[in-house]
Each structure stands twice: as structure tokens, then as C-alpha cells.
Amino acid sequence: MNTLALRTAYQHELLTEKDLTQVCAAHHPISFSKGAQIVETDTIADGYLVLESGLIRSYVIDFNGKDITTNFFTQGEIVIEVSSLFQRIPAKESIEALTDCVGWKIDFQDFQKLFHTLEGFREWGRAWMANSLFEFKQRSVAMIADSATERYHKLMETKPEVFQHSSLKHIASYLGVTDTSLSRIRKETAKA
Amino acid sequence: MNTLALRTAYQHELLTEKDLTQVCAAHHPISFSKGAQIVETDTIADGYLVLESGLIRSYVIDFNGKDITTNFFTQGEIVIEVSSLFQRIPAKESIEALTDCVGWKIDFQDFQKLFHTLEGFREWGRAWMANSLFEFKQRSVAMIADSATERYHKLMETKPEVFQHSSLKHIASYLGVTDTSLSRIRKETAKA
DNA sequence: ATTATTTCTTGTCATATGGCAAGAAATACC
DNA sequence: GGTATTTCTTGCCATATGACAAGAAATAAT
Numbered sequence: 001m002n003t004l005a006l007r008t009a010y011q012h013e014l015l016t017e018k019d020l021t022q023v024c025a026a027h028h029p030i031s032f033s034k035g036a037q038i039v040e041t042d043t044i045a046d047g048y049l050v051l052e053s054g055l056i057r058s059y060v061i062d063f064n065g066k067d068i069t070t071n072f073f074t075q076g077e078i079v080i081e082v083s084s085l086f087q088r089i090p091a092k093e094s095i096e097a098l099t100d101c102v103g104w105k106i107d108f109q110d111f112q113k114l115f116h117t118l119e120g121f122r123e124w125g126r127a128w129m130a131n132s133l134f135e136f137k138q139r140s141v142a143m144i145a146d147s148a149t150e151r152y153h154k155l156m157e158t159k160p161e162v163f164q165h166s167s168l169k170h171i172a173s174y175l176g177v178t179d180t181s182l183s184r185i186r187k188e189t190a191k192a
Numbered sequence: 193m194n195t196l197a198l199r200t201a202y203q204h205e206l207l208t209e210k211d212l213t214q215v216c217a218a219h220h221p222i223s224f225s226k227g228a229q230i231v232e233t234d235t236i237a238d239g240y241l242v243l244e245s246g247l248i249r250s251y252v253i254d255f256n257g258k259d260i261t262t263n264f265f266t267q268g269e270i271v272i273e274v275s276s277l278f279q280r281i282p283a284k285e286s287i288e289a290l291t292d293c294v295g296w297k298i299d300f301q302d303f304q305k306l307f308h309t310l311e312g313f314r315e316w317g318r319a320w321m322a323n324s325l326f327e328f329k330q331r332s333v334a335m336i337a338d339s340a341t342e343r344y345h346k347l348m349e350t351k352p353e354v355f356q357h358s359s360l361k362h363i364a365s366y367l368g369v370t371d372t373s374l375s376r377i378r379k380e381t382a383k384a
Numbered sequence: 385a386t387t388a389t390t391t392c393t394t395g396t397c398a399t400a401t402g403g404c405a406a407g408a409a410a411t412a413c414c
Numbered sequence: 415g416g417t418a419t420t421t422c423t424t425g426c427c428a429t430a431t432g433a434c435a436a437g438a439a440a441t442a443a444t
Contacts, residue, residue: 062337070329086322093329115318119308126307129321130278136328137262137285143335144368145254148401168422176336181401183423340431360392373431375393 005052006104008076012124019120026114027104032097039081039095044088047107048080054101055165058093059173069174072162078128079103099165148177152185197244198296200268204316211312218306219296224289231273231287236280239299240272246293247357250285251365261366264354270320271295291357340369344377 006024015023030049032038038056039045056073058081070093073079084091085108114121142151152175155162162171172182198216207215222241224230230248231237248265250273262285265271276283277300306313334343344367347354354363364374 060333062333064337066337068333068336070333082322083326086318092326116311116314122308122314125318126278126321129318129325130274133321133325133328134275134284136325136332140328140331140335141252141254141260141262143332144260144365145256145258167420173336178402179422180403180424184401187423359390370432371392372394372433376431379393 003104005050005076009050009078010124012120012127014123015118015120019118022118023114023121024104026110027106029102030105031102032100034097034100036097036101037094038079038097039084039091039093041092041094042090043084045081045084045091045108047105047111048078048085049103049105051075051077051079051101051103054103055098055161056095056101057098057166057170057174058095059170060093067169067173069170072159072166072174074159074161082129082132098170143176148175148181149185149188151175152182152189195296197242197268201242201270202316204312204319206315207310207312211310214310215306215313216296218302219298221294222297223294224292226289226292228289228293229286230271230289231276231283231285233284233286234282235276237273237276237283237300239297239303240270240277241295241297243267243269243271243293243295246295247290247353248287248293249290249358249362249366250287251362252285259361259365261362264351264358264366266351266353274321274324290362335368340367340373341377341380343367344374344381 003024006027007020010020010023027050032054038049039058041061051073053075056079057069058071058073059067059069062068079095081091081093081095083089084093115125116122142154146154155171155175168179168182172179175182177185195216198219199212202212202215219242224246230241231250233253243265245267248271249261250263250265251259251261254260271287273283273285273287275281276285307317308314334346338346347363347367360371360374364371367374369377
């Protein structure tokens with residue numbers, strides 16, 4: 001089986017080749033069919049996965065019962081409900097497969113062992129978290145500073161795969177607009 | 193000197209009393225005058241601080257030259273530019289004191305030593321990061337799901353201190369509205 | 385105290401986006 | 415293949431918020 005995604009995901013200067021071998025060995029292959037629920041709300045996540053292929057989204061249901069996509073995951077990304085996994089609390093987000101997916105799963109206990117054993121691994125982990133935090137901050141700033149059209153274009157550039165496999169509705173809620181508006185934005189874009 | 197904020201900030205079930213003593217000892221008191229720059233963009237952060245008293249904000253300048261407040265920090269909170277500190281890259285956010293402030297600073301090297309030595313401390317750190325990530329996700333969702341008025345009320349509830357010491361402009365950019373709009377929202381609220 | 389500067393309010397008007405609904409298109413189901 | 419269901423588009427109108435500008439109020443500077 002191809003471990004390309006794993007090697008990509010765990011790229012870090014302080015993670016030695018030896019560490020990396022150990023880390024990879026702690027993962028096992030896993031696959032999901034389109035529509036499968038990968039993390040369910042109100043359960044405690046028991047691990048995370050590195051996505052080898054397919055498209056995944058995380059989402060929450062807001063107080064009005066509206067479904068809001070919080071993230072899209074593509075190849076080589078870590079698919080995880082951070083709060084649930086690391087604070088050992090029930091998940092507040094759901095994660096679902098938008099296409100058939102294959103990936104590598106690591107269980108929490110195995111992760112813990114590596115985290116507390118390998119200095120390089122925890123440096124990687126901390127850097128990964130720092131980067132995630134940065135991306136979410138950027139997202140908040142984009143919601144304030146950019147127009148819906150600009151956010152649409154940015155997503156097109158960074159994750160074009162999303163437009164092949166996700167419905168307008170999911171993309172619209174991620175961008176913070178209605179699907180009606182997104183349909184119009186797309187029309188304008190195509191025209192230009 | 194009062195170490196209340198320190199003890200509050202480092203509350204975690206896996207951080208023993210012994211660990212905590214060691215952690216506290218790694219901090220030294222520090223103070224800033226109103227208007228002081230605590231973290232400057234394009235420099236690499238050399239530590240972080242636990243705020244004992246005062247009000248601090250972080251902000252970015254967007255591509256249009258607009259100043260956007262990304263966060264407010266109040267007593268007991270960790271004031272930090274995560275990306276810069278943990279990825280050792282130039283800061284993209286600035287952090288400044290909105291009032292005179294006193295707090296406890298820990299230098300990166302001292303933090304590193306504790307992080308890689310004390311299992312409980314890194315559990316705390318990871319939990320802190322997980323929680324920060326969660327808060328930023330919530331912020332993104334609020335930008336999508338809540339009206340400006342709702343976001344205003346939420347901030348009023350969670351950080352009322354902000355309204356005493358920050359200008360409308362800073363609060364407005366944090367909430368994602370213009371100061372004009374915020375002035376009107378406030379008026380409506382007062383009326384009701 | 386006086387003046388200058390920044391901050392806040394208020395008015396008018398423009399605009400992006402939402403809400404709702406109807407039809408078209410695509411997809412899933414039997 | 416035909417029907418049902420979901421998804422997408424489009425029109426009309428409502429509304430929240432922005433842009434700009436002028437004055438008031440507060441704060442800082444001399």
C-alpha cells in the first residue's frame with residue numbers, strides 16, 4: 001500500500017527517519033464509503049486519520065439547526081476532531097466522507113505513546129497544531145476582510161477538488177453564504 | 193507578588209503540584225505601559241506571557257491596510273503568538289497593551305525544557321492548544337451563523353472588560369463590522 | 385485653559401446578501 | 415425506463431451593513 005500521504009503529513013525537520021518509521025508503523029489502513037460518518041458528535045474520538053485519497057468534511061449544526069461546514073480535508077491532511085481527541089470530551093463536530101476514502105488511522109493510545117516518547121514527534125505535533133490554529137485565524141480574518149466572491153476564489157485556488165465532489169450547499173455554508181448566493185457568485189465568475 | 197493568574201492559567205488534572213511549582217518558577221514578572229508593543233510583526237517571538245492584570249489585543253493588518261483585531265486577552269489568559277513561537281517564524285500578528293499591564297513571562301528555551309521534561313506540562317500545553325483551536329472554530333462559525341448584534345452580545349457576556357478599555361474601532365473590527373455599525377448596534381441595545 | 389486630535393454618533397444613500405418560491409437539471413431509487 | 419428526490423438556478427423583494435460625510439463629544443497635547 002502507498003504510504004505517500006503519511007510521509008507527506010509527517011514532514012518535519014525534527015522528526016528523524018527512524019522516528020518516522022516508528023510513527024508510520026503505528027498506523028493501520030482504513031477505508032470509508034461515501035456518506036460514512038467518521039466522527040460522530042457526542043462520542044469521544046478514539047484516534048485520527050491521515051487521508052490517502054478522497055474528500056472529507058467536518059461540520060456542526062448551529063443553534064438554528066443549520067448545517068455549517070467547518071473544513072474540507074483532502075489528500076495528505078490530518079482528519080481529526082482535536083478537542084474531542086485531546087481533551088477527551090464528546091465531539092462537537094461531525095466528520096463525514098464526501099467520497100469513498102482510504103487512509104491511515106492511528107489510535108489515541110498509540111499516539112500518546114509516541115507523543116510522550118519521541119521528542120521529534122511532539123515537536124511535529126505542536127507545529128501541526130500551531131499551523132491549524134493559524135489557518136483558523138486566517139479564516140476568521142477572511143470572513144471579516146474578504147467578500148464572499150473573494151473567499152470563493154481562494155477556496156478554488158487552495159482546494160479545487162472540493163468543487164468536484166461537494167454540493168453547493170456544503171461549500172456555501174463553509175464560505176458563509178447561502179447556496180443561492182453561491183450559485184450567483186459562480187455564475188458571475190463563469191461569465192467574467 | 194500575586195501568582196493567582198499563573199495558577200489559574202496552568203490548571204490541569206495531569207499537572208501535579210510539584211510540576212506546577214517548577215513551571216511557575218520558570219516565569220519572571222514583567223510589565224507594559226498602555227500602548228506598548230508586546231509582539232511585533234516580522235520578529236520571532238521569544239516567549240509568551242500569562243496576564244495578571246490589564247487588557248491586551250492582537251491584530252493583523254489586512255491586504256487593504258485595515259487593522260483587524262483578532263483577539264482580546266484578559267486576566268489569567270496566555271498572551272502568545274503561537275505560530276511565531278512554535279514554528280520559529282516571523283510573527284504575522286502584532287500584540288499590544290490597551291492598558292497598563294502586569295504579567296509573567298516565560299522564555300522559549302525555558303518553556304522547551306519544561307515541555308520536553310514534564311509529561312503533565314505537555315498534556316497541559318496540548319489541551320490549551322486544543323481549546324484555542326476550538327475557540328477559533330467557534331469564532332468562524334459565529335461569523336457565519338450569528339448576526340453582528342448577537343456577536344456583540346456574546347462578547348459583552350464573555351469579556352465585558354473589553355468595553356471599558358478598548359475603543360469602538362478595535363471592538364468593531366473584532367466583531368467584523370464597521371465602527372459606524374457598532375455604534376448603531378450599541379444604541380439599539382441601550383434602548384431595548 | 386486652549387487648541388488639536390482622536391473617537392463616537394447620526395444622516396443619507398448604495399450595495400451585498402438573504403428569504404422565499406418556482407422551475408430546471410441532475411441524481412438516486414425501484 | 416420512469417418516478418421521486420435532491421440539487422441548482424433564477425426572479426423578486428426585504429434587510430443588514432457599508433461608504434461617506436458632518437458634527438458632537440471626549441481625550442490628549444501645549
